[in-house]
Every structure is written in C-alpha cells, then in structure tokens.
Amino acid sequence: MDSKEIVLQALKSSDQPLKTQDIVEKTGLDKKEVEKAIKDLKDEGLIESPKRCYYKAK
Structure with missing residues (x-):
C-alpha cells in the first residue's frame, strides 16, 4: 500500500x-x-477540508 492509500484509510476510519x-x-x-x-488526494477529489488544516474522506 502506498502512502496515499494509507492516509485515505486513516481518514475513512475516523x-x-x-x-x-x-x-x-x-x-x-x-x-x-x-x-x-x-495534496494528491485533494487534487483527486477523494478528501475534503471542512475547516482549515482538517481533512476528511468524501
């Protein structure tokens, strides 16, 4: 698993x-x-930032 997948999984599990x-x-x-x-996940539209410096999976 690459780092993008790991980060996305962490966001999905939260x-x-x-x-x-x-x-x-x-x-x-x-x-x-x-x-x-x-940055890559945001560019791909897989995550969003509901408020500054916070991230969540779409």
Missing part, C-alpha cells in the same frame, strides 16, 4: 476530521509523506 499531525500519529508515516498524500 468519525471526525483529522489534522495532519493526527494522521502522522495514526499511520506512522513521515509528515512530508502525509502532506504530499493529502
């Missing part, structure tokens, strides 16, 4: 929006990897 640091702690991935995955 019942509330997560901050980048929450995702880092939940997945064990490097912060830069998580930030890149978030």
Whole structure:
C-alpha cells in the first residue's frame, strides 16, 4: 500500500476530521509523506477540508 492509500484509510476510519499531525500519529508515516498524500488526494477529489488544516474522506 502506498502512502496515499494509507492516509485515505486513516481518514475513512475516523468519525471526525483529522489534522495532519493526527494522521502522522495514526499511520506512522513521515509528515512530508502525509502532506504530499493529502495534496494528491485533494487534487483527486477523494478528501475534503471542512475547516482549515482538517481533512476528511468524501
């Protein structure tokens, strides 16, 4: 599984929006990897940001 899939799974398994640091702690991935995955997932329309710096799966 690549980092995008791991981040997406972490967001899907959460019942509330997560901050980048929450995702880092939940997945064990490097912060830069998580930030890149978030950007890619947002560009693909798979996640959204309900408020600044928080993310959730669509």
